[in-house]
Amino acid sequence: MDFNSLKDCVVLYVEDEKSVRDQTQMILKDFVKEVYLASNGEEGLKIALEKEVDIIVTDILMPGLNGIEMLKKLKNEHGRVIPVIITTAFTETEYLIDAITLKVDGFIMKPINVKDLISNIYNVMLPKMHTKEMQGCSFIVEGLAALIGGKKIEILKYIINNLDEEKVFNGSYQDIIDNIGVSKPTVVHMFQQLIKVGILEKVKNKVYRFRNTKLIGE
Secondary structure (H helix, E strand, C coil), rough: CCCCHHHHEEEEEECCCHHHHHHHHHHHHHCCCCEEECHHHHHHHHHHHHHCCCCCEEEEEECCCCCHHHHHHHHHCCCCCCEEEEEHHHHHHHHHHHHHHCCEEEEECCCHHHHHHEEEHHHHHHHHHHHHHHHHHHHHHHHHHHHHHHHHHHHHHHHHHHHHCCCCCCCCCHHHHHHHHCCHHHHHHHHHHHHHHHEEEEECCCCEECHHHHHHCC
């Protein structure tokens, strides 16, 4: 897992126990862009409505508004759908049906294992990060189209549209030839050019990873 991709992620962490809240925030800050803290559901709801938050990590049992009630208000009263990971103890099982109904994205058992928490955040955020990266790539591709045009830009678009979550191209020269209608020498030469300028890197024979950071920046 490339946890560096979480560097643009903003987390809202809702936890009533101060020592747990502070310790978890200290660790999360090493992986994500920003961590907003809340000690109960009221504070968490206020932050979620006022700030741009990518994911919520919340405890269930808290004074005042609990975690489940906070999520219900956020979704049902304010129409906000934000990915959620719930931290829960074995004694809170009666709340899990409500959590499942709310379609939360993950569960972490308490006491929190930080490695599990980071991994869960990564797994929940991966589709969004991948979409954002591809949107950034598409923007650059449109700009490149004005410069190089023709079949080469179609080859580049085809590569981008057939990347997996690890940014590895799932296709072959023949796939490109069949779908775009170009010759094999044109495809081979295009791959050579993309490798030379650092856009592609060869993983193994005829398997390539797209190094999009070369296009959209760090």
